[in-house]
Amino acid sequence: MGVSALVAEEVQGAPAQAHLDKTTADWGLHRLADGIDQKDADTPDNWIPRHPKILRLTGRHPLNCESPLDLLLGAGFVTPVSLHLVRNHGAVPKLDWKTHRIEVGGLVNNPVSMSMDELVKFPSITIPVTVTCAGNRRKEENMIKKSIGFNWGPGSTSCTYWTGVRLCDILKHAGVKSPDQGAHFVCYRGPKGELPKGEDGSYGTSVTLAAAMDPSNDILLAYKQNGRWLTPDHGFPVRMLIPGYIGGRMVKWLSEITVTKEESNNFYHYHDNRVLPPHVDAELAKEEGWWFKPDYIINELNIQSAAARPAHDEVVSLKHNKPYKIKGYSFTGGGRKVIRVEVSLDDGSSWRQATIHRFEKPNPYGKYWCWVFWDLTVETFDFTRCKEILVRAWDSSQNGQPAVITWNVMGMMNNCYFRIKIHPHTDASGNIGFRFQHPAPIELGKLGNMGWREEEHLRDEAIKTVTTEVAAVQAAAPKPPGSKNVYTMEEVSKHTTEESCWFIHNGKVYDGTSFLDDHPGGGDSILINGGLDATEEFDSIHSTKAKEMLKDYYIGDLQG
Amino acid sequence: MGVSALVAEEVQGAPAQAHLDKTTADWGLHRLADGIDQKDADTPDNWIPRHPKILRLTGRHPLNCESPLDLLLGAGFVTPVSLHLVRNHGAVPKLDWKTHRIEVGGLVNNPVSMSMDELVKFPSITIPVTVTCAGNRRKEENMIKKSIGFNWGPGSTSCTYWTGVRLCDILKHAGVKSPDQGAHFVCYRGPKGELPKGEDGSYGTSVTLAAAMDPSNDILLAYKQNGRWLTPDHGFPVRMLIPGYIGGRMVKWLSEITVTKEESNNFYHYHDNRVLPPHVDAELAKEEGWWFKPDYIINELNIQSAAARPAHDEVVSLKHNKPYKIKGYSFTGGGRKVIRVEVSLDDGSSWRQATIHRFEKPNPYGKYWCWVFWDLTVETFDFTRCKEILVRAWDSSQNGQPAVITWNVMGMMNNCYFRIKIHPHTDASGNIGFRFQHPAPIELGKLGNMGWREEEHLRDEAIKTVTTEVAAVQAAAPKPPGSKNVYTMEEVSKHTTEESCWFIHNGKVYDGTSFLDDHPGGGDSILINGGLDATEEFDSIHSTKAKEMLKDYYIGDLQG
Known part of the structure; x- marks a missing residue:
């Protein structure tokens, strides 16, 4: 079966496919995850087909993965499900469509226990949404100082079609009470006993009732992705989907929805997905109760951009001056629109405007939920006196990316300028060119190089290590x-x-x-x-x- | 009459006054504008009482003014109307409550011509809202390169109570059509013949119908400010009020509302309130049609902060180490919440967290419309090795302020770190201390100093001037x-x-x-x-x- 046919199969059922014409030609080596990866063989997830090219970020198990940037962007606006980032906190629960139920209760007049067959009878919508882990680009933060989270590269973002029922419709169906009656939050969680911490071992969080009931937010109980039933890694049979929010609020294997007066009291609601001020480390956070201070919760994504080309360790010859196309992605949160992507080749003194390729139309309320792709054609000659490519984007609220990282203990929401270093390079035959170096890619490059932030970090660590080793020898x-x-x-x-x-x-x-x-x-x-x-x-x-x-x-x- | 009584009189009628207890004590020298300022004597505005302490930014006429930072923040959370920024494009129209009408038409089933007496019969709400000119802190941009706008300092923001009728209620009353029927925008304008440009000489603009109909946005036809009927400078008898948006969309002397398929075609809708990319100057904007590119419109405010203390040209003695309280304001747009204000005394290597004083409660949909005040107590000793105080804030969408300015041709939305320079200083008796220098205050300081951006700018200009003068002498x-x-x-x-x-x-x-x-x-x-x-x-x-x-x-x- 050809690539296009596979793609067509995967996205079957998703409406408004016209945009795919633009992208299918580039899908290259993609294929569906059609077998069990040997890496999963001796794990509890050894029943789940996974794509062999995903980058596993926390060893073999549990699965936390992103796709290499070139593969991800090469796939076009719609990411194949098998290449979509996955964030699992433990083994994937084996749930059954026939027996799975969603309990809807709390401050509602008619508590409901809903089967999947009942859920899919409600009116549904299908919309493209970019889902992003709040830890996207965390590896860059970890190279400055280790956060409490593992290394994500810039590929922990993906865009697919999602089909589901509006949360507000389900809440209305259950007779949700009003704020006057004390209803202020919608709490929800996955299966109990899934995780080691918290009272019931479930992963849970909440959103405000106002956000949940606002139809412009398109919050869904999603049961299809790219036109097919969810895969286990993405929450089969149903997950919460909140466009414009960080992925951490989109609880998978959704089991319970409870309308409440106060926000969720789930362990993970407080101990995950927060940006604490830069002076707060793990010890201080615990000591001074920072996890429970309400202002530090993160919901909406911030403005972000990254470049896939030049790729890490890509080499460009300098023999002749040629056009060179720099390209990448950008997105923002809260339904805002990415309005400008800019590239500087002179340390930020001047900025060239990239061309934005926007694939989605805004929803009826004017909100945008998807990434855009961008490109800018420069000349290879432009690299001769340039040590760094800087990339930054702006959104419709005039929010831009900061020039430098602000470290935080969870290593979340890093959206500083994406900086690619440029190094003179000669190949084996003595041909002169430039080698590009990304800040913190997950894999070594073709030439065996790590990212520049990693190099800087290792230099610092080397000094510490020598000190530690000397102490160990003495001891x-x-x-x-x-x-x-x-x-x-x-x-x-x-x-x-x-x-x-x-x-x-x-x-x-x-x-x-x-x-x-x-x-x-x-x-x-x-x-x-x-x-x-x-x-x-x-x-x-x-x-x-x-x-x-x-x-x-x-x-x-x-x-x- | 004492100060408190005057304040009480001015805000009379505004509900929920409890917060005033915190601020009235500091109102100091404020007074109502109770007479005609001699500066207005020979202008068309010579019938309007104005406060003598406002800083006039465009000469005597038309009135464009802000208040000095210490006066503004000294007044507390609620700004006296007489100190509220004013942005007038021409002479203030003399309108009559009895004859003024608002025409509501376009894509509505029941066009309405509404008198003020009819308008005020609709249900109203009263809410505190911070109104900010998109040109706030423009003088800093102009000191880098002259934009096409005049110099605003950091005081072109103010916060008052506003009373009015929800725009969505008026639109519903007029039988507004749906997006399916082609209704997508709400255009509105002030009186015709008021201004030199455009087809009818009116100042007009538009918002999306979705934004207008969303009750969480609190968009009002406002007719009272701090509990009193509007003053002429603030739009008597009625103006548009859009919380979280730039002031430029809040058209005064509101005369017509038209529901349309396309956005406003008013001259000022396209030629005002835009942020064009940094490489676009006035000539290029015209040549390449940048004014008409839809992405560059600005609506929501971005995250902002500034410090009032230390004041420009304030001197702090170094004789003894003492606590020193740095303080200022911060706000953001789109109903987002200011969650962090930080101060650095070491060029951004580390940041100290300021205490935020928040006076408003969010609206029922969780949105915030007002500035916060912040302070941070340091020691005077901290200034001994510090050349600059940096201030920055973050909002609930994790948007922060950029370290450096990005110039744009309209000089709008400048929200770079607020940087106060610190200089060693000796007084006449030889006592050693530090003098503080704001970036671009509107007035010279007590010691006769201008802002540091102005000084830098003048150094550059001096070189150009010498060149020009030589040419003139030769000619x-x-x-x-x-x-x-x-x-x-x-x-x-x-x-x-x-x-x-x-x-x-x-x-x-x-x-x-x-x-x-x-x-x-x-x-x-x-x-x-x-x-x-x-x-x-x-x-x-x-x-x-x-x-x-x-x-x-x-x-x-x-x-x-």
Whole structure:
């Protein structure tokens, strides 16, 4: 089956496909996720087909992924579901269309327990919406100082068609009470027992009743994506969808909706999706109660842009002066419109205006929910005296992107200028050109380079590491192979159970058994690495503080 | 009558006055505008009482004014009407409550011609709203490169109670048609023949029908301010009030409302209140049709902050280390909430969080329409190694202020960090302290200093001026007194009519008669300066280009 046919199959049922003509030609190597990826084989998610090209950001499990920028933007305005970012906090719940119910209660006159068959009988709408994780571009923040979140690149945004029933229709159906009667919030959550923390182990949050009842907001109980029933990773059989908000409010596997006087009291409502002021670190946040201060909740996305071309580690020859097309995406929140994308090749002294490609029409209330693509043609000659490409966008409220990062403890909402460094480069034959370097891509580039923020970070870390190593050498004499605290790989690989769970990190052996119950990410994510070298998975998700904690579980060194 | 009694009188009728307890104590020297200011004596506005302390930004007439920051913030959350910014494009129309009518037509089923007595019978609401000119802080932009607008300082924002009828109620009363029937915009305008440009000489603009019909937006036909009927400068008898939008959309002396398919075609709708990209100057804008590109319209305010203390030219002694309270205002648009105000004393490396004083409660839909005040106590010792105080704010959509200005041809929406320079200072007795310097205050400070952006600008201008003067000297030999082209003041003062209108600028005499009809600001604003020295008034409102045009009207030099 050709690419176009696959695309057509995936988006089947989505209306207003005319725009696809513009993009299908570029879909290149995409394909549907049609098999189980070997990376999932020994995880609880080993029943879910996933695309082999997604970038897994937290090891094999749970799945948190984005797609490489060139693949993502190459797919065009509508992202194939199999390439859409995924943010899972644990194993994907196995829910059944026939038995799943949504309980609607609280401050309503007619509490409802609704089956999926009942839900889909309500009038539905289908709209394209860009869904973005609030942690998009967090890796750049982590390279300045580790936040408590894992590394997202600039690809944790995607745009698909979503089909669902308006939340306001469901609330009206249940006889929602008025603000005068004390109804001010709509709380909602996924399945109970899904996650390690909070009273019932559910992931829950809330929006204001005013936002929920406002038809201009297009808040949906969504059950189809690109014309097909949801996949398990995207919330099968139903999820909340809130255009213009951060992805974190769009709870998947939606199970309960409760109208209340106060906002959600769910653990994750308070301990996730907040931007605290830059001086607040994890300890201070806890000590001074910052998680519970109402002003720091984040809902609407802010104005954002990033460039996919030049790609990280792309090389452009300087032999002849040629046109070069810089391109990328931009979006904003709250239904606002992206009105300007600008590129500077002189450190911000002057800005060239990019051409915006807008694929959606505003909703009847004038709101915009989707990313735009942009491009700007320069000449390769323009790069000769330019050390950096700067990209920034503006929205219809005249909000722009800041020139520099403001770090925050959750590493969220980073929307500083997207800066690509330009380096002189010669290839093996001595041809002169320029090499481009993104700030913090998830993967090494074709030439083996990391991002420039990562390089800067590593230089800083190297100094710290030397200090730490010296201290370690002084503290303990090296153990020769064969001595009591040196283990072979074979020995380590026997400890894979809840009774005894060992793992390796940077050539050292740790016994994580006693920490299984206390691990913030759940015991399962330690167990799946039991008996294995967990260096890469560990480093991708843990803070400096967590790394320091390792020493309490250190039992010896790996032989060799 | 004491100050409190005057305040009480001015705000009489405004509900929910409890917050005033916090602020009345500070109102200081305020008083109602209770007489005709001599500056207005020979202008068409010589019937309107105005406060003597307002800062007139475009000479005597028409009135465009803001209040000094200390007076404005000293007045507290609710600004006295007499200190509220005013933006007039020409003479204030003399309207009569008894005869004034609002015509409501276009795509409505029942066109209405409504008298004021009829209007005030509709249900009304009273809400506090911060009204801000989109040109607030424009003087900072003009100091980088002259925009086509006059110099506003940071005081072109004010907050009062407004009472009026919801626009959506009036539209419903007139049987407004639906978007399906082609209704998409609500156009509205002031009196015809008021202004020099456009088809009918009215000031008009439009908002989307969706925005107009959304009750959460609180758009009002406002007829009272702080509990009293509107004053002529604020739109008597009725004006449009759109919370969270720039002041430019809040048309005064409201005369006509028309529901339409397309946005307003009024001259000022297209040629005012736009932010064009930084590379577009006045010539390019005209040449390439930028005024008519829909994306560059501005409606919602962006996030803004400024500091009133330390004041410009304030001096702080360094004798003893003492607490010092930095304070100011902040606001944002679109109903968003100001959530953080931060101050840096180390060039942005770290930020201290100011305390926010919020006086309003959100409307039932969670929207905020008012400024907040903020303060942060530091120690005078903190200033010893600090060259600049930086202030920035963030709103609930995580939009912050940019570190640097992005110039635009209308000089609008400047919201870069508010930067106060700190200079070592000794007084006459040799006591050491620090002097503070605002970027671009409207008045010289107590010590005679201008703003730091102005100083930088003048350094640049000085170079240009020297070049120009040299050219002038080369072009024309100096004229001795008594020669044909040297005029006495007495002679000049005779030319004050439409038949012969001379004026003086920087010691040179100009004959403006032939330009009376073509003057973009109207012939009247030349005539009121006929026979006078117009240097100050001319410079405050004209662009570099306009100054260059002067040479075409030069007729000689002033004697002495």
